Amino acid sequence: MRLTIDGVACEAEAGEFVKAVAERAGITIPSICHHSALPGLAACRLCLVEATPAGKRTEVVTSCVYPVSEGLQVVTMSERIQRLRRTVLKLLICRAPAAEGRLAEYCQEYGVQNNFTPPDPDEKCILCGLCVKACEELGPAAIATVMRGVDKQIQSAFAEAPTDCIGCSSCAKVCPTGKISCTDDGESRVIWGKRFHLEKCPVCGRPFATSEELAWLTHRQVGESLDLTLCPSCRAQQAAKQSVRG
Amino acid sequence: MVEKTEAEQIQEIIQHYPGQRRHALAAMQDMQHCFNYLPRAGLVALAEHMHCPLVQLYSMATFYKALSLKPKGRHIIKVCDGTACHIKGSMSMIDGVQRHLKISPGDVSADGQFSVETVNCLGTCALAPVLLVDEKHFGKVTLGQLPQVIDSYKPGGGNDG
Secondary structure, eight states: OEEEETTEEEEOOTTOBHHHHHHHTTOOOOOSSOOTTSOOOOOSOTTEEEEEOTTSOOEEEETTSOBOOTTOEEESOOHHHHHHHHHHHHHHHHHOTTOOTHHHHHHHHTTOOOOSOOSOTTOOOOOOOHHHHHHHHHSOOOEEEESOGGGOEEEEGGGSOOSSOOOOOHHHHHOTTSOSOEEEOSSEEEETTEEEEEEEOTTTOOEEEEHHHHHHHHHHTTTTTSOTTSOHHHHHHHHHHHHHHO | OOOOOHHHHHHHHHHTSOSOGGGHHHHHHHHHHHHSSOOHHHHHHHHHHHTOOHHHHHHHHHHOTTOOSSOOOSEEEEEEOSHHHHHTTHHHHHHHHHHHHTOOTTOBOTTSOEEEEEESOOSOGGGOSOEEETTEEEOSOOTTTHHHHHHTTSTTSTTOO
């Protein structure tokens, strides 16, 4: 399948999305809620582009979930797109003025200032739901969006320390705005108000995972051939040694 | 006749549905209807039956206005505060209900008989200002009639039962 992104001819497989194809061609499209290992959410609305499918009208679409088609023409940066992204950034920075990471950089890049009075000046969350997706895909789905409208937030069931959380910290790792707090002190980890014991690697001695996470991986039979008692880097070293010997 | 325990009632509702997540909302509506709210034990049992994470049911329960995690009163008074009712003085109607039952919208009266809610439109604007008690509409209500309407739902009143 052939398409054109910013005048560059690109090859793509059916079912791929415009943002992924553009990135392969070295064209970056701004986004906050996207993680290459997770499906697109189209939540942050920053990856807007102009797309013209062959023989059809141009429309503004979110490139992270817009499928490629034969002869598709994409423009990732135009006056119109820039204007729309500025509006999106204004709304995001008003909601989450304390957000860490890319949001502030984009605001600077697009010359956006927060002209509104934010409802909560300490808010970091843009409610993109990337953490919820990560927990669904990798963990037990211990968090979700609760309530709605202005009260909407990411929470665990009954807003209590979640009983099913395995403390893998995937939610905190993917969070693009630094909202989810996760503290490791070498012995234990605290996340979502729950304390977990950290297991140490018998080879290098570094704490690398919670007991619950290892039990979960064993239960889900993720990598049956893996030695889950070792940390990922020691495991890689062991595998490398074995393949040299083998 | 022996009264069924809450746990038995919960099981009865849940077992009515196949163990698939798409039936969760229907089961939660039944539970709301049965208990006037969603007991925590009900959500936990439902999550187990539907093989779905508890937080996802909690998410639905907090999203829909028709579902409540706090017990509601035996009778639910909905005071319409849509545009037409608002113009026709629904604000003083809300005050009137508040004065009579000594509770604010969203609360339950001390005797557990009444819940008061405001709603955005009941779709019967010609009857403004409108009051909905349980399933019954009261149109063109005046502040003077209000105590009479509410009292008819108290135990022993004409509409109680």
